[in-house]
Amino acid sequence: MSARAAPDRQDPMRIQVSRTGGFAGIARRHEVDTGGRADAAEWQALAEEALRSARDTPPTGVPDGFRYAITVGDRTVYCADPDLTGAQRTLISRVLKEGA
Amino acid sequence: MHLRTDGDLHPVFCTIVPPHVLDHLSRSADARLADPARRTLAADGLRRDRRRATALAAVPTTPGVGAVPTKPHRTLYDCGNGTTLPGRKVRDEGDKPTSDASVNRAYAGLGATFELLLSAYGRSSIDGKGLPLIGSVHYGEEYNNAFFDGEQMVFGDGDGEIFLDFTVAVDVIAHELAHGLTQHTANLRYEGQSGALNESVSDVFGSLVKQYSLGQSAEQADWLIGAGLLAPRVSGDALRSMKAPGTAYDDDVLGKDPQPGSMADYIETEEDNGGVHLNSGIPNRAFHLLATALGGNSWERAGQIWFDVLTGGELTANADFAQFARLTVAAAGDRFGAADEREAVLKAWSEVGVPTKA
Structure with a gap:
């Protein structure tokens, strides 16, 4: 657990994922609002896990690799393929798939 | 070795x-x-x-x-839709084709790239010393990308909705391997104009491998990057057009191909490491203009000039378009004398708005 206080699990949480770069260079941006979702607690736990040990500045990444910015509440962290944690990978794919 | x-x-x-x-x-x-x-x-x-x-x-x-x-040493791995690299070894150099078409296409694509570097430019693999070539297929689930991680190539299967398997296009495979060539030579920094040059060099050699494999002249080539990679439902021909940047696709989901084809439309952005996949359209079009002006096989004169600059030792890691352009003019002169080639290089850069005078 980070030094930062854990968000209150009852509060709605906005989770944004922005993906740039990649071979095609096509950006995608999606977000999930956990408010009113039955699986809100699960999303919040995943988001907290994804933020843990993440960087506050964008990594260099690799040629053609995707770059990601993950924003949870008021904090934005950065990561890049292929060096993602399992939680980051899961969160990114779920937000980009389910986000509106 | x-x-x-x-x-x-x-x-x-x-x-x-x-x-x-x-x-x-x-x-x-x-x-x-x-x-x-x-x-x-x-x-x-x-x-x-x-x-x-x-x-x-x-x-x-x-x-x-x-x-x-003077022969490649290729090893292909299967990630089995996981993300652990390199994955399980499935085909080594000289092994018979497997039942997996992705493996066989990647194997062939790496071989085609090795072949162009050796036959056209006398270079043994991407490091000039026969470096073994490693590729992993079936990376991730429905993964819409391919990349070079500094040591090997990685290919996703695509989601079938927007992208198909990234091994279907030989120019995409060669593009990834060319990132290795750049890494072992000019090592262009993957940011801003040097990053766009890094991307463009990969598109250029990606397209040249395709043209060489198909025996196509500059006039016959499609000058597309990633033709066949877009799923059937997507409105588009490919991911990029070197001939006409900005025209490769125009689709409801993907949007319109945003690549500029001249400096007047250069895109300033923070994203994509400063638009490395966007502004690469400018040097891409310069190469197309040169290759078609010279005619014949693009890998022979136009490709040789680009190769000479990339490997010549003068191109700096943080080069901008203008530095690259000046070096191509010098390389054309060094190799071909004060002839048509040098004039064609000057004209190509002039048409895309990149200065060739310091």
């Missing part, structure tokens, strides 16, 4: 080397490459026959420690 230059052991070319490659190597500034090539040429009297591609089939071979490899 590394060259041995000590003692009495001379590096030898241990497989079938086309004569024009030996001729090229014999002019190399690197004595380790030039000397054995000169010996082979002299011994076989091949200079007068160098247009005959079959002539070298009978070159004496002495398999030896320290020879510059």
Whole structure:
């Protein structure tokens, strides 16, 4: 657990994922609002896990690799393929798939 | 494998080397490459026959420690839709084709790239020393990308909705491998204009591998990057067009191809490392203009000029378009004299709005 206080699990949480770069260079941006979702607690736990040990500045990444910015509440962290944690990978794919 | 230059052991070319490659190597500034090539040429009297591609089939071979490899060493891995690299080894050099088309396409694509570098430019693999080539397929689930991680190529299957398997296009495979070539040569920083040059060089050599494989001239080539990679429901021909940047696709989901084709439309952005996949359209179009102005096989003169700049040692890691352009003018002059080639290079950069005077 980070030094930062854990968000209150009852509060709605906005989770944004922005993906740039990649071979095609096509950006995608999606977000999930956990408010009113039955699986809100699960999303919040995943988001907290994804933020843990993440960087506050964008990594260099690799040629053609995707770059990601993950924003949870008021904090934005950065990561890049292929060096993602399992939680980051899961969160990114779920937000980009389910986000509106 | 590394060259041995000590003692009495001379590096030898241990497989079938086309004569024009030996001729090229014999002019190399690197004595380790030039000397054995000169010996082979002299011994076989091949200079007068160098247009005959079959002539070298009978070159004496002495398999030896320290020879510059003239055959690729490819190893393919299967990630099994996981993300652990490299994955499970499924095909090594010389192995028979597997039942997995992705593996076989990647194997063939790596071979085609090795072949162009060796045959057209006399370079043994991406490092010039026969570096083994490693590729992993079936990376991730429905993964819409391919990348070079600094050591190997990685290919996703695509989601079938927007992208198909990234191994379907030989130019995409060659594009990834060309990132390795750049890493081992000019090492262009993957950011801003040097990053766009890094991307463009990969598109150029990606397209050249495709053209060389298909035996297409500049006029016959489609000049597209990633043709066949977009799923059938997507409105588009490919991911990028070197001939007409900004026209490769126009789709409800993907949007419109945003690439500029001249400096007037250069995109300033924080995303994509400063738009490395966007502004690459500008040097891409310059290369297309040069290649079509010269005509014939693009890999011979236009490709040679680009290769000379990339590998010549003068291109800096943080080069901008103008530095690259000036060096192509100089390279054209060095290799072809004050001739049509140099004029065509000047004209190509002028058309895309990149200055060639310091």
